[in-house]
Amino acid sequence: MANLKDLKNRIKSVKSTQKITSAMKMVAAAKLRRAQENAEASRPYSTRMSAIINSLASKASPETAPALLAGTGNDNRVLLIVLSADRGLCGGFNGSIIRSTRRQVESLNKEGKTVELLMVGRKAKDALQREFHDIIVDTKEGVQGTSVSFADIDSISDIIIQRLENGDLDRCQIIYNRFVSAIAQEVTIDTLIPITIEQDVDAGTDDMAAAPYEYEPDEATVLEDLLPRNLSTQIYAAILESSASELAARMTAMDNATRNAGDLIDRLTMVYNRSRQAAITTELIEIISGAEAL
Amino acid sequence: MAETTAFELVTPARIMMAIDASMVVVPGSMGLFGAMPRHAPTISTLQRGVVEVYVNGSVSNRIMVDGGIVDVTEDRCTVLAERAVNLDNADRSDLEAQRQTANNNGNAREEEFLDAAISAL
Numbered sequence: 001m002a003n004l005k006d007l008k009n010r011i012k013s014v015k016s017t018q019k020i021t022s023a024m025k026m027v028a029a030a031k032l033r034r035a036q037e038n039a040e041a042s043r044p045y046s047t048r049m050s051a052i053i054n055s056l057a058s059k060a061s062p063e064t065a066p067a068l069l070a071g072t073g074n075d076n077r078v079l080l081i082v083l084s085a086d087r088g089l090c091g092g093f094n095g096s097i098i099r100s101t102r103r104q105v106e107s108l109n110k111e112g113k114t115v116e117l118l119m120v121g122r123k124a125k126d127a128l129q130r131e132f133h134d135i136i137v138d139t140k141e142g143v144q145g146t147s148v149s150f151a152d153i154d155s156i157s158d159i160i161i162q163r164l165e166n167g168d169l170d171r172c173q174i175i176y177n178r179f180v181s182a183i184a185q186e187v188t189i190d191t192l193i194p195i196t197i198e199q200d201v202d203a204g205t206d207d208m209a210a211a212p213y214e215y216e217p218d219e220a221t222v223l224e225d226l227l228p229r230n231l232s233t234q235i236y237a238a239i240l241e242s243s244a245s246e247l248a249a250r251m252t253a254m255d256n257a258t259r260n261a262g263d264l265i266d267r268l269t270m271v272y273n274r275s276r277q278a279a280i281t282t283e284l285i286e287i288i289s290g291a292e293a294l
Numbered sequence: 295m296a297e298t299t300a301f302e303l304v305t306p307a308r309i310m311m312a313i314d315a316s317m318v319v320v321p322g323s324m325g326l327f328g329a330m331p332r333h334a335p336t337i338s339t340l341q342r343g344v345v346e347v348y349v350n351g352s353v354s355n356r357i358m359v360d361g362g363i364v365d366v367t368e369d370r371c372t373v374l375a376e377r378a379v380n381l382d383n384a385d386r387s388d389l390e391a392q393r394q395t396a397n398n399n400g401n402a403r404e405e406e407f408l409d410a411a412i413s414a415l
């Protein structure tokens with residue numbers, strides 16, 4: 001059995017670990033609230049944007065529609081944008097992204113498609129670099145948290161648009177953790193290009209269907225101007241969701257860690273007290289038997 | 295009370311402004327135009343410029359936008375802009391600091407926009 005001094009040190013070290021994890025939990029919880037607010041605040045923009053796109057897209061004919069809307073007509077090359085965290089210690093957050101990415105790449109490969117990866121966030125890149133290094137086209141780091149600027153996002157959508165124009169891409173998907181609640185995140189794969197047009201959306205939203213719109217300068221120009229913005233908006237929304245999910249995952253993970261540390265401390269304290277008692281008993285027996293021998 | 299149009303200015307980060315206006319003048323890419331109640335439904339792209347919100351016949355708010363899109367219907371006017379600065383409560387030194395950061399980050403577009411916003415103050 002470990003001696004008393006070792007046990008004491010062990011307890012001390014677990015206690016300080018517990019302090020760190022509980023502090024991290026608190027920080028994550030505070031940041032989570034802001035990230036959640038950010039994610040919610042960004043929704044009006046993207047819903048209004050998609051409403052306009054939808055009403056425009058239903059008018060555009062498939063032959064003349066821009067590639068950003070309808071794709072290139074082929075479906076051979078797929079670009080997968082993978083959103084993970086830059087930092088670890090957030091439970092299964094990065095692991096589940098990595099797993100789903102691997103599965104998605106496999107299934108796309110099986111369909112005979114060429115897959116390329118655009119990694120946003122360090123953790124998934126680190127994990128997948130070895131097996132997928134030849135299909136990773138670019139990596140972005142530091143594009144997350146509560147202070148994402150739209151300029152960062154533009155640099156990502158620029159890459160996508162560039163590749164689309166060069167004919168290196170037919171379909172673009174984004175894989176990220178969608179924020180469901182503080183204890184649940186869901187790995188989601190959304191298709192950014194081609195855009196899925198919800199035909200019945202017009203009927204649902206206010207006056208979109210009722211009034212014939214006038215377009216200035218004209219429909220095609222508006223659409224051309226709008227589509228790159230829409231791409232950025234969607235990526236932005238996904239990144240905000242992913243940031244909120246990361247913080248939520250970290251909060252849960254750190255909460256568990258704090259509780260585990262508490263259990264461990266209890267157990268160790270018990271062992272410590274027992275061995276201390278045992279030592280006292282042994283000493284007493286020695287004294288008594290020494291006295292009897294006299 | 296005269297008729298109003300529900301004006302909204304939405305950026306990716308938040309709904310920046312929501313107000314009932316008697317007229318909104320927006321910098322459309324084909325030129326400035328005013329959106330009043332019962333305006334024909336229009337979707338127009340915007341160029342960099344100032345959105346002026348009129349309430350009861352006088353300008354109540356001025357917002358600098360860096361392009362974007364406006365969706366006008368008979369009873370509302372929604373401006374979607376990626377970058378927007380509210381010129382009424384913006385602080386010159388604040389904007390200049392932001393411009394400096396944009397400059398340091400080599401973000402030319404942001405810098406140009408903030409320049410324009412500062413000169414429109």
